[in-house]
Amino acid sequence: MSTAFYSHSDCRLHDMGPGHPECPQRLDAISDHLRSTGLDIALDFRDAPEATHEQLERAHTTGYVNQITDVLEQVRLAGQSKALDPDTLACPHTLQAALRAAGAAVAATDDVLSGRARNAFCAVRPPGHHATRDEAMGFCFFNNVAVAARHALDVHGLSRVAIVDFDVHHGNGTEDIIAGDERVLMVSFFQHPLYPYSGAVPKGTNMVNVPLPPYTRGPAMREAVERQWLPALEAFRPEMVFVSAGFDAHREDDLGQMGLVEADYAWITERLVDVATRHAQGRIVSCLEGGYHLGALARSVAAHLRALADQ
């Protein structure tokens, strides 16, 4: 069975303006690099469907889904971008992109649980892990990973799923959504202090938050993962593993000050594949979050995919 690679051309049309780091070229850099390295041959490319309101409401309030959909639909009709916060802009294509991004995670979950793929990576934007139950923020509109995790639990009837977040920023939105949902174990590390300045004190007993100081490099990160993530994941025995795969803790990325390299992303992914193989029949769905240095992003995604696809 193959590794599915979900994306959609609509995800490229979401554009927050010149100079914004969360730019369409991120997806181009990833696909160009996969082709130039030949790794594309090992992947099964699939087009993301749009998420439905019912799917989104498993992670977000009905009021928020209606309100943000209205705002994004008005922006689409007006044909003019609108700032939702200083970092987060909606353009006329944002609604379609955001629905495809969450829809990719849901479809990938269906594929992996039905055996149509061994595991899956969603190369989508906008990212999701800062979107809370009822707020868009930090470049995020819908929480793609949380929507997919709830889909696995509520629709497919799984009992325990893990969410692993290695973006340099704390996944405050995911934490907001799943804190107290004991069917989910969230493990993450993030630079602290850094936007959104949360996470040092976990909001629930079902999360393992590992704040790391600026300039943390691979060896210290690996030690923290071995000491804090892996025992918790072993004890939890997840039936499926979801990944908020942000690559902005890379040493070349200017949005954080951490010092990870491609080999560190390969190492993390291999550990997660081990956990998934032991407990979850290998089932992993990984969704792109951050990663803003185009070259480092492309190489790091390739390292992640090579470990997922066993290449």
Ligand SMILES: [Zn+2]
């Ligand atoms: Zn980030």
